[in-house]
Amino acid sequence: MDTVVAAGGGKLRGFVTAGGLAEFRGIPFARAARFAPPEPIEPWTGIRDATRHGPVSPQPPVRPDGVMGVPADVPAQDEDCLNLTVLTPAADDRKRPVMVWLHGGAYVTGSNSFGFYGGHRLVAEGDVVFVAPNYRLGALGYLRLPGVSPGNLGLLDQLAALRWVRENAVAFGGNPDDVTVFGQSAGAHSIACLMALPESRGLFRRAILQSAPLGLRLAGARTAARTARLFTAALGADPRTAPVTEVLRAQNETIVKAAGPGGLYSVPPFCPVADAPPLPSVAHWMSQRARFAPDVDVLIGTTAAEMNSFLTGKPGIAQLERFPVTARGVAALKAGVTRWMFAAPSLAFADQLAARGGRVYSYVFDWGAPESPYGAGHCVDLPFLLGDEPAWRNAPMLAGAEWSELTELGRELRAAWLSFAKTGTPSPGWARHTPKQAPHRLP
Template structure:
């Protein structure tokens, strides 16, 4: 394992630039800095990750490899989620040792700029989309250097969850990513977000500068984070109902096309990049369960709990399921090799169901890093270990062959049988589901 490997350098609000070479031996035993960020927003569901040093010198990688030889192993590059304001590829949550050991692959976790430091678009200060430019710089570094770590630069799979998966959809839309990865796995991408319009980005910038009250180029990181939090609250509107992240990729800002070119950009590459895309059954339970207003509504006799359950399912379909399926339809319709899934496993005592993030412990990290996650309450870790090996095998098969398994149904739009999802659970083999989003 190599920690804190720099892939680029960047001044505040500046695009990333190549790292200056060094001589001698560099210490790669300690994690590098992660992007300055607030406390983990969904820690009440996933548990709180360990603290890591934060700072603006955060463009670094965590690399796990079975050997620094000439084996040319498949490479899996992980883009973590966190609503574009939290997360890091170096967290123990996202440790890739099991994938590397079981699949004889090279795992790369990416740290990149988040929040206002990564996605503020403010004329004369920040061009926007710096986090995406960081990701592109990381992928170029992988292309140019991963062979020295036993990896094959021609067989790169980029995979991510939540904002990380949404980032991959953005990368697919830009010619700047051409040739940087062969396959892509999008887990629980909030595809209804699409891209922010420039007018919305300008409004967010006004909120931010008003909250900051200082020059963003010279303000401290603490001041930046405080203004960022105020901006998020203000952008969410009354009651915090508008929860789309205000700091996010912006259309028509480098490297992204205008909003109308987002989907056509991905379709252009449909035949070049194999795609696996899916969601969990109860995505919104992560964000809504236990919230005071939701709890009050659920307490209404007779219709309250049933009504809120229906509402959460409807929002899941709107934000995650339906747009992910439309995206898969578009790529498959253009001749792309596309596979879809829905993750149905749920811990028996958590109350969160198959919620947003629930598949992550089966893929990354280990029991120790996930043991305190409320979403796993009552889980049988022996069962989880068995199911996890099966799920990791599917992801590894996709990275190596372009298919999660020989019997996994390929996705076709408007299938005559109506088959949309392949359901995943420990008590079943991969099984097509007759109706999208229904168990």
């Protein structure tokens, strides 16, 4: 059954799901030329079809050996990718809390239309409005090359999406004054960037940061310049006019060279850059990201063994793990890098927010599938919150797990996230974060 709303630049025709939710796909929230900031969209006449997913940012294929598996439906790609999905119980006047999802993918891959990221369970169980935008990725979104690309375009896209939510949430039964932005990995790192910006003030009331690689900080001028040199050398053409296939090829070569021997240095070369609008310097970002702490409630946490998902199975690592003596060293390496890249900086951020008067909750997610070599690795929390059984059926990180177990534990986790989005408190059993306090253990 169709459903029609007036929002954005005109009327939109969505559809009603089998579960009775109203879904609108491929809604344009901005437009942008290559390497240009996002601009408002032009209004349209008539009723625009919003029953099909819009294109996503050009990106390489999802690795078949990834911990999450390969999405069943591969979305179309196009540089005209600034669109979003809205999922709501009803486009009425209820003014429900709004949850805006920023996907991860190392700033290079990801899509709001991956089945992994479906928000249907959250919407049905929590009576909330779910919004998931696409934003520009890789070189198209984060190349910093003076005279060509200013950098941070993907971040500007996210700001544009949040402004769209502010202006249009009411049309979908949402409350623009009760927005929670939540994201995982690069999506969570993006939220930490957004929290430092005066431009984002008033666009969200609460934030959930899952597995934010805050040890990454921001790319400095030297790092951004090196990435640009590697990229332009690999491209061998004007980035402003080169075919997008060539841009992706050069982007991949840049990532491989930046990762070094064995690909062990997996810090994304295309990422938010300091001293490029709208971001301040690295030092100022570290201090300013908590400047609005009293205005934004925060839930922040990591999985217990983040780096398992990046290092387990690597050729050199796998060889060392065959022998007990060296295996212990590898385990210590994984734990150490998890603390350095994820756990320690996330807790430091929580401390910083709490010291500035923010209401903060912290957690560690410690669950692993019985036959998975990744344990409580990066991304393992996602099936408990988003997507459904068909979307996650072939995920290597869930090997040996029964979906019934994920359903039971997931209901508890979703209830905590939904409670936080509605009240600023995950559940009565959670204590507010204070410096040097151990984070809440999940599940």
